[in-house]
């Protein structure tokens with residue numbers, strides 16, 4: 001097989017098994033206003049599939065800039081990111097404010113072009129749920145809102161009711177289908193956004209700090225819905241700063257100033273690999289309660305059988 005064929009076969013194989021692969025991806029933003037009118041400057045991407053606003057600043061993403069270093073007026077906010085999200089994964093993306101989490105989420109969703117590197121997506125539809133519940137509501141009623149994406153996708157009218165109903169029922173909002181969206185709580189609005197994604201048959205859901213404006217009960221219910229979707233085969237990318245949400249993930253990628261500085265399991269993140277220091281300590285993320293209890297027990301000489309991440313796992317570890 002010649003090199004070209006081999007590469008194509010590998011790519012096809014990849015597209016079957018995987019949803020998103022980022023290889024050497026960098027994203028730059030112009031800091032002094034982009035290149036208006038240039039087809040290559042599309043940092044503020046309007047997509048018919050985007051539910052909500054993507055970036056509101058007057059600067060624009062730079063595409064096709066093959067230069068490696070930041071020059072005057074251009075700032076790289078993601079650099080050399082290699083990350084693979086496989087079908088059915090639940091990956092948490094964490095990092096401080098400004099570390100590049102949302103930018104990464106938007107790149108994964110295809111809403112933001114990369115300046116350098118390759119971003120490959122498999123066949124599945126990728127949808128984003130944004131932080132601000134109000135940013136992604138477009139309909140006046142729950143029903144209208146969930147149908148909005150379907151209209152954009154030109155789904156035949158006769159197919160819409162079944163798809164909208166199934167999606168609303170999945171998130172527990174079917175009874176509210178005629179409600180005015182202004183009467184929904186923040187948590188219900190986020191669930192409505194998820195329903196919109198489901199109606200559009202999203203395979204990959206990217207939650208961009210989607211719980212950060214919610215009360216504890218709404219947070220828990222959004223997490224439950226995400227966990228349920230994951231169980232039924234959806235891929236979940238969960239961007240967060242909450243460490244007790246990180247433990248729900250199968251994998252964690254930590255960003256620091258636009259670079260991936262850790263990738264591994266939550267257990268490896270909070271407890272360290274093979275005796276190494278805990279990456280969460282090194283990166284100054286306070287571990288969740290169960291991890292703190294486990295560490296305190298170990299310090300008093302208690303040998304634990306497992307490394308608990310959730311409160312309900314502490315008993316089993318003793």
Ligand SMILES: Nc1ncnc2c1ncn2[C@@H]1O[C@H](COP(=O)(O)OP(=O)(O)OP(=O)(O)O)[C@@H](O)[C@H]1O
Nearest residue numbers: 029055057059077096097098099100101102103104
């Ligand atoms: N459209 C834009 N134009 C210019 N700079 C941008 C733009 N969007 C983001 N940035 C900058 O890129 C960096 C990364 O931003 P990003 O929103 O991805 O970080 P984040 O980790 O999601 O932060 P937060 O937790 O505050 O949402 C920040 O310094 C931000 O100011």
